[in-house]
Amino acid sequence: MKAIKTDNLRIAMAQIAPVWLKRDETIAKMLVFIEQAADENCNLVVFGEALLPGYPYWIERTDGARFNSKIQKELHAWYMKEAVQIEAGHLDKLCELSAKRNIAIVSGTIECPNDRGGHSLYCSMVYIDENGLIKNVHRKLQPTYEERLSWSPGDGHGLRVQQLGDFTVGGLNCWENWMPLSRSALYAQGEDLHLAIWPGGVQNTIDTTPFLAKEGRSYVAGVSGLMRKSDIPDDIPHADLIREKSQEILANGGSCLAAPTGEWIIEPCINEEKLIIADIDHKLIREERQNFDPAGHYSRPDVTQLIVNRQRPGIVRFED
Numbered sequence: 001m002k003a004i005k006t007d008n009l010r011i012a013m014a015q016i017a018p019v020w021l022k023r024d025e026t027i028a029k030m031l032v033f034i035e036q037a038a039d040e041n042c043n044l045v046v047f048g049e050a051l052l053p054g055y056p057y058w059i060e061r062t063d064g065a066r067f068n069s070k071i072q073k074e075l076h077a078w079y080m081k082e083a084v085q086i087e088a089g090h091l092d093k094l095c096e097l098s099a100k101r102n103i104a105i106v107s108g109t110i111e112c113p114n115d116r117g118g119h120s121l122y123c124s125m126v127y128i129d130e131n132g133l134i135k136n137v138h139r140k141l142q143p144t145y146e147e148r149l150s151w152s153p154g155d156g157h158g159l160r161v162q163q164l165g166d167f168t169v170g171g172l173n174c175w176e177n178w179m180p181l182s183r184s185a186l187y188a189q190g191e192d193l194h195l196a197i198w199p200g201g202v203q204n205t206i207d208t209t210p211f212l213a214k215e216g217r218s219y220v221a222g223v224s225g226l227m228r229k230s231d232i233p234d235d236i237p238h239a240d241l242i243r244e245k246s247q248e249i250l251a252n253g254g255s256c257l258a259a260p261t262g263e264w265i266i267e268p269c270i271n272e273e274k275l276i277i278a279d280i281d282h283k284l285i286r287e288e289r290q291n292f293d294p295a296g297h298y299s300r301p302d303v304t305q306l307i308v309n310r311q312r313p314g315i316v317r318f319e320d
Contacts, residue, residue: 002102004043004165007283009193012037012045013276015200015255015269017226018054021236023082023090026053030107031097036275038101043130044164045275048197048225048255049108049174050123053082055199057227059146061245062238074237076150083112083121086134091126099132104164106171108197108225110151111137115312120152125173125197127162136160140173141182157312161189166282167219171195177208183216185308187295192218192260192285200224200251202268214262217288219280222258226273227251260288 014033019025030047037045049055058064058075066072084090091109098105104127111124123140138158143151159182161170170186170193177183177196186194194216198204205222213220227250232243249271256268257278265278292298 002041002043007166007281008279009044009165009167009282010040010042010277010279011193011221012040012042013221013223013255013257014045014047015224015226015253015276016047016051016273017228017231018051020054020227020231020233021078021082022233023053023084026051027093031093033275034094034097034101034103034105037277038103040275040277042103042277044104044106044169046106046195046197046221046223047108048223049125049199050110051108051225052084053110055225055227055251056147056150057246057250058238058242059149061242064146064149071238071241072149078237079110079150080112080119080121083110085112085114085118086126086137087114091128091134095128095132095134097132098128098130102130104128104130104162106195106197108173108199111139115314116152117315121150122154123147123151123173124154125158125171125195127169129162130164135162138171138173141176141179144175155313156185156308156310159185159308159310161186161191164193167193167280169193169195171197174198174204177212181306183212184295184306187216188306190295191216192282193280194218194220196220196222198222198224198254200226200253202252202254202270205254205256206268209256209268210258210262210264213258213260216294217260217285217292219260219265219285220258222254222256222268224254225251226253226271260285
């Protein structure tokens with residue numbers, strides 16, 4: 001087992017493209033990168049938003065808002081079939097490798113859970129701890145723009161942090177990172193390593209990453225995926241149409257890491273599939289919290305407070 005040294009953590013950001021809209025093949029690719037991260041003695045490896053099995057890039061390229069479109073129905077049906085149902089064991093291989101190599105994993109995941117009838121999709125951020133246990137599933141609170149034609153709104157159940165060595169780890173999906181109250185919910189739980197996961201786009205990570213780091217006095221990892229026209233498989237529905245309407249690069253990455261000072265540790269990396277590794281030191285967090293702690297000595301709970309509902313909502317309650 002890899003011992004986590006006091007104050008130090010080695011993290012890996014896996015900037016990769018999915019085997020688009022194919023769950024098992026994408027998992028197989030993820031396992032390769034997890035092994036690489038473990039071989040480099042990393043304590044944590046993070047994948048981008050919706051990587052498993054992929055972001056719904058087809059929507060804006062195929063008239064996605066057209067009501068009752070056969071094209072949209074066929075693509076959505078495929079997406080649903082390839083989505084992850086945790087209860088069915090779809091993440092078991094990730095959990096097994098996590099436990100074997102003693103490495104925590106964060107995966108952007110399209111989840112199709114049983115608890116809401118089993119036919120709606122959520123953009124979820126799954127945290128698997130270093131013992132291979134799924135400790136948290138955060139469903140994106142508000143899908144953005146065309147995402148709302150595919151993903152359902154999530155809930156506050158997953159607004160939680162996890163302990164990894166001396167670090168308190170939390171995270172949000174994509175534009176959730178612009179939601180100040182959601183960030184505050186994590187700050188209040190002691191978050192000092194924030195994982196901002198994105199489908200891929202340096203235009204997002206280059207601005208938000210250093211700002212969030214300086215606001216939270218935390219390390220912030222902006223972890224993105226990649227997507228190229230060449231990553232569109234031949235056998236998915238309407239592959240030729242999607243390619244016809246797509247530019248060569250659909251998502252250019254932009255993974256990066258900022259320090260609690262707001263300064264770059266790793267500047268955004270674009271158009272490259274790679275495992276990005278960094279060592280971070282908790283001592284720097286404690287130094288920066290000396291003058292600003294957003295949920296501690298620089299907060300005023302007597303004036304402003306936040307209430308967070310962490311229940312999983314349901315449409316029915318059975319009383320047998």
